Amino acid sequence: MTLEKEKLNINPSVKVKLARLGLINFQDIAFHIPARYDDETKIIPIKKVEIGRVQQVEGLIVDVKVLYRPKRNLSVYIEDPSGVLHIRFFNFYPSQAKTLIVGARVRAVGEVRSLKTGLEMAHPRYKIIREHLPLPISLTPIYPTCAGLKQLTIRRLVKIALSHISKTDTLTDSIRDMYSLMPFAQALSVLHNPPPTDDTQAIISRQHPAWRRLKFDELLAQQLCLRIQRRKRNNFKAISLPEGKRLATKLQKLITFELTKAQTFAISDIKSDLTRTQPMQRLLQGDVGSGKTIVAAFAALQSIEAGFQVAVMAPTEILSEQHYKKFHTWFNPLQLQVIWLTGSQKKSDRDIAYQKIASGECNIVIGTHALFQNKVRFKNLALTIVDEQHRFGVGQRLALRNKGGNTAQRIFPHQLMMTATPIPRTLAMSYYADLDVSTIRELPPGRKPVLMKLVSRDNKEKLIRYINQVCNAGKQAYWVCPLIEEAEEKLGGKSLQSAEKTFEELYKTLPDLSIGLVHGRLSPDEKSAVMTKFIEKKIDLLVATTVIEVGVDVPSATLMVIENSERMGLSQLHQLRGRIGRGRMESICVLLYQEPLSEIAKDRLKVIYENSDGFIVADHDLRVRGPGEFIGVKQSGLPILRFANLEDDSLLLEEVAKLSHKLIMDDSSIVQKHIDRWLGSKLPYLEA
Numbered sequence: 001m002t003l004e005k006e007k008l009n010i011n012p013s014v015k016v017k018l019a020r021l022g023l024i025n026f027q028d029i030a031f032h033i034p035a036r037y038d039d040e041t042k043i044i045p046i047k048k049v050e051i052g053r054v055q056q057v058e059g060l061i062v063d064v065k066v067l068y069r070p071k072r073n074l075s076v077y078i079e080d081p082s083g084v085l086h087i088r089f090f091n092f093y094p095s096q097a098k099t100l101i102v103g104a105r106v107r108a109v110g111e112v113r114s115l116k117t118g119l120e121m122a123h124p125r126y127k128i129i130r131e132h133l134p135l136p137i138s139l140t141p142i143y144p145t146c147a148g149l150k151q152l153t154i155r156r157l158v159k160i161a162l163s164h165i166s167k168t169d170t171l172t173d174s175i176r177d178m179y180s181l182m183p184f185a186q187a188l189s190v191l192h193n194p195p196p197t198d199d200t201q202a203i204i205s206r207q208h209p210a211w212r213r214l215k216f217d218e219l220l221a222q223q224l225c226l227r228i229q230r231r232k233r234n235n236f237k238a239i240s241l242p243e244g245k246r247l248a249t250k251l252q253k254l255i256t257f258e259l260t261k262a263q264t265f266a267i268s269d270i271k272s273d274l275t276r277t278q279p280m281q282r283l284l285q286g287d288v289g290s291g292k293t294i295v296a297a298f299a300a301l302q303s304i305e306a307g308f309q310v311a312v313m314a315p316t317e318i319l320s321e322q323h324y325k326k327f328h329t330w331f332n333p334l335q336l337q338v339i340w341l342t343g344s345q346k347k348s349d350r351d352i353a354y355q356k357i358a359s360g361e362c363n364i365v366i367g368t369h370a371l372f373q374n375k376v377r378f379k380n381l382a383l384t385i386v387d388e389q390h391r392f393g394v395g396q397r398l399a400l401r402n403k404g405g406n407t408a409q410r411i412f413p414h415q416l417m418m419t420a421t422p423i424p425r426t427l428a429m430s431y432y433a434d435l436d437v438s439t440i441r442e443l444p445p446g447r448k449p450v451l452m453k454l455v456s457r458d459n460k461e462k463l464i465r466y467i468n469q470v471c472n473a474g475k476q477a478y479w480v481c482p483l484i485e486e487a488e489e490k491l492g493g494k495s496l497q498s499a500e501k502t503f504e505e506l507y508k509t510l511p512d513l514s515i516g517l518v519h520g521r522l523s524p525d526e527k528s529a530v531m532t533k534f535i536e537k538k539i540d541l542l543v544a545t546t547v548i549e550v551g552v553d554v555p556s557a558t559l560m561v562i563e564n565s566e567r568m569g570l571s572q573l574h575q576l577r578g579r580i581g582r583g584r585m586e587s588i589c590v591l592l593y594q595e596p597l598s599e600i601a602k603d604r605l606k607v608i609y610e611n612s613d614g615f616i617v618a619d620h621d622l623r624v625r626g627p628g629e630f631i632g633v634k635q636s637g638l639p640i641l642r643f644a645n646l647e648d649d650s651l652l653l654e655e656v657a658k659l660s661h662k663l664i665m666d667d668s669s670i671v672q673k674h675i676d677r678w679l680g681s682k683l684p685y686l687e688a
């Protein structure tokens with residue numbers, strides 16, 4: 001039932017605000033679960049308050065004054081038999097100053113911080129206590145809200161919503177028994193109005209059985225949805241590509257190294273997928289440098305040997321060119337036609353490429369987004385390979401897939417997606433439950449871990465002298481800067497080093513070295529020229545922006561300096577340092593930072609300093625950034641989990657995964673009911 005139909009006295013401006021929170025109907029409001037609860041059922045002696053938690057204290061005002069530091073504020077000191085607490089109001093009305101007077105009794109709820117000057121509570125909710133005022137007997141729910149929408153308004157609406165919606169349980173008694181789940185209606189009621197007898201701590205920390213039920217339901221809806229999608233995909237058809245031995249054997253002989261076990265397993269997973277008449281949908285994940293490209297090459301050969309074309313898509317020009325060169329080296333001796341397609345090619349070159357792709361003369365085309373332009377017509381595309389797939393949106397992957405598909409007959413090419421940003425298992429199970437995953441968890445033998453150094457910018461001169469030495473000894477180095485232009489330099493007040501400026505500076509101070517500069521504003525030809533020089537060792541020191549972040553592979557580079565490392569994300573730092581340590585020589589990555597470091601920045605640098613395993617780094621990153629940003633869930637259209645949390649609830653997720661599998665296999669009537677309740681109109685766009 002919508003809010004419209006029900007003649008409720010809801011102010012239109014309130015409706016707008018509700019909509020901003022995604023609350024359109026009663027069902028939405030009933031599922032608008034408190035973000036947290038404040039415990040106002042007890043008063044904590046000042047001496048016993050815990051730092052960083054919201055708590056309630058009560059005391060007599062012993063002093064009131066207006067302070068001017070850090071900025072104008074009304075400072076109220078309250079005392080109880082155990083101690084004194086400083087309460088600050090940065091914005092205050094004259095009327096407040098009138099009631100907050102020495103001798104008055106105050107009851108305040110807020111987060112306590114510990115400062116040099118003592119314990120402090122800023123902007124608490126408070127009451128002046130004039131006569132006996134009993135404490136509430138249950139927790140106070142605090143709802144997620146937006147500016148101008150009062151907690152009291154939400155509480156009132158929740159109450160109405162709860163009386164209107166259907167609360168029948170989507171799960172049967174036996175399922176509830178099996179997974180020890182509280183009835184749905186009861187869980188909802190406990191979470192909105194925690195009864196005084198329940199374990200308040202468990203409710204606050206989201207461990208209460210009521211939370212368990214809601215999280216379970218939410219995860220179940222997500223899992224069911226993904227599995228239905230997967231099932232739908234099984235109705236799609238693909239060209240079965242029989243396993244051919246001829247080309248693979250030749251390539252095997254051609255490469256100078258032996259495949260690792262993990263690579264061999266991944267290749268065999270893919271080989272058997274490709275023989276099927278349903279499209280492969282496989283994610284190949286492996287840390288930077290783990291050797292995913294050669295795996296992709298073997299996959300490509302299977303398609304080519306069966307007489308079909310392959311498309312390889314990479315997110316940047318530099319990377320696509322590098323792939324082109326690699327595939328060319330591997331495939332040219334096999335008499336295969338490899339074509340490189342980019343947005344920046346001369347029109348005449350591109351037209352020739354289009355023609356060869358359409359005629360089938362070209363066996364494999366490698367390119368950037370240019371691949372799914374209208375003019376690109378394949379003769380018979382049977383496999384698409386997407387490198388660094390998280391860089392592409394769902395729409396782009398679909399566009400490429402549709403190039404080879406016959407939507408009417410539901411025939412689609414096989415898809416291999418690759419990523420060096422490893423996906424933590426829980427995330428893979430939840431957001432990628434409809435993909436098959438192959439993981440390369442071992443690096444080729446002989447790789448030495450990259451040695452990490454943390455260096456303050458104050459020591460930059462020493463560092464530059466060191467680079468001079470290293471490069472004069474015949475090694476190569478990267479110097480990575482976050483931004484390229486002076487104009488962009490002032491970011492949050494701190495100055496960021498720009499690549500151009502750094503280049504000029506290094507050029508002056510290191511006259512003996514050959515120094516190159518590469519950044520996103522160069523034309524692809526210019527970029528490629530610089531990279532080629534670097535690969536050919538004609539450049540000793542390459543100053544670069546993060547354009548080199550993904551995929552670039554120059555084994556002879558053994559030193560990397562990352563400027564303003566404190567501003568970069570964990571995965572980005574890990575990707576960057578993955579550019580070195582690719583050969584047999586010891587490599588060093590210098591994280592140059594600007595003091596003072598915030599606590600968050602310190603933690604981040606510590607993680608990167610202490611962990612070389614991309615999977616561990618990714619887990620930390622997940623914790624910091626949340627799953628949404630991590631895999632571009634916003635782009636993928638999947639609903640983000642609101643209640644369950646992939647770190648804390650991984651065991652629950654395992655149970656849910658089992659149940660969802662069973663429900664789908666049994667064609668249970670629960671499936672639709674449950675999805676409708678949880679996702680209803682918000683059913684995601686899940687075609688990828």
Ligand code: ADP
Pocket residue numbers: 257258259260263286287288289290291292293294420444445551553555582
């Ligand atoms: P990524 O997984 O990051 O894409 P690449 O495919 O670029 O890694 O491989 C990194 C480097 O390791 C390349 O130079 C590649 O030729 C080399 N390589 C790949 N597999 C092996 C192996 N089994 N043994 C030795 N070197 C390998």
Ligand code: MG
Pocket residue numbers: 292293387551
């Ligand atoms: Mg790669």
